[in-house]
Amino acid sequence: MPVPDGLGAQLREPLFDRIALIGMGLIGSSLARVCRRKGLAREIIAADSSAQVRAEVGGLGLADQVAEKLATAVEGADLVILCVPVGAMGPVAQEIAPYLLPGAILSDVGSVKTAIIKAVTPHLPGTVDFVPAHPVAGTEQSGPAAGFATLFLNRWSIVTPPAGTNPQAVARLASFWQGAGANVEVMDAAHHDLVLAITSHVPHLIAYNIVGTAADLEQVTQLEVIKFSAGGFRDFTRIAASDPVMWRDIFLNNKEAVLETLGRFNEDLSALQRMIRNGDGKALFDLFTRTRTIRRGIIEQGQETSAPDFGRRAGET
Secondary structure (H helix, E strand, O other): OOOOOOOOOOOOOOOEEEEEEEOOOHHHHHHHHHHHHHOOEEEEEEEOOOHHHHHHHHHHOOOOEEEOOHHHHHOOOOEEEEOOOHHHHHHHHHHHHHHOOOOOEEEEOOOOOHHHHHHHHHHOOOOOEEOOEEEEOOOOOOOHHHOOOOOOOOOEEEEOOOOOOOHHHHHHHHHHHHHOOOEEEEOOHHHHHHHHHHHHHHHHHHHHHHHHHHHHOOOOOHHHHHHOOOHHHHHHHHHHOOOHHHHHHHHHHOHHHHHHHHHHHHHHHHHHHHHHHOOOHHHHHHHHHHHHHHHHHHHHOOOOOOOOHHHOOOOOO
């Protein structure tokens, strides 16, 4: 018996006539799937710079049209979502700006907001509403085949409209993400970047670093690292397997918040070193007790379960 996906029936009327998805990796392909399943748009147009990806999208039937040229993709679209790496947001916005439909909403799915707003806004005509957003969802997998319609279900999509943004456009985009199954929070872009630095960016940086350290240890062969991996290290390797282009751009474009968070992390790490060096069992116990409450809070918020393997199903973050 199939498990219900929780997305419910299609909408009676689509929220948008034509949606253009620029970039068909995990997020873009998942958006195409949920748009189709929920009827969020009458027509889905996909575009990607890779001919191989475009062929795969066509073979999977994810869109009504797969466009090679970005101008063709955005023509007549009343919602355009940039699903490209953070570093490509500005150049893509510059390329599509002359072809955007007056009254259209332009959005994105980037994990950094302040840098994207600075990169995209100068290229846009005044007839287009730019409403940045960040769906806090993903896996370590990438490519069109990695997407699935329930990726955003009960996850958060953070909308970060710049000052003066048309409130009706913000409301329409929020309705779109709610239609995709997500919870929506409106937040200042700079605050978003600081929050994501501690909840996502620095944890990924730590994962990349610890896996790299393990690989560099000459007294432990790579085979032994793989053979004797415990649960903690396995989860680090899962995170460290994420798209290197995406994460390179995130760190380069959210450097201030990441460096600020790393500074605090280093201070706390030094305190932890002193506890171990001094044999301070009480301080260690108190710290570990306090950190357990964070895990419980995540479960209580519905962002995870108490099941083994961190509550993840296969292929899910």
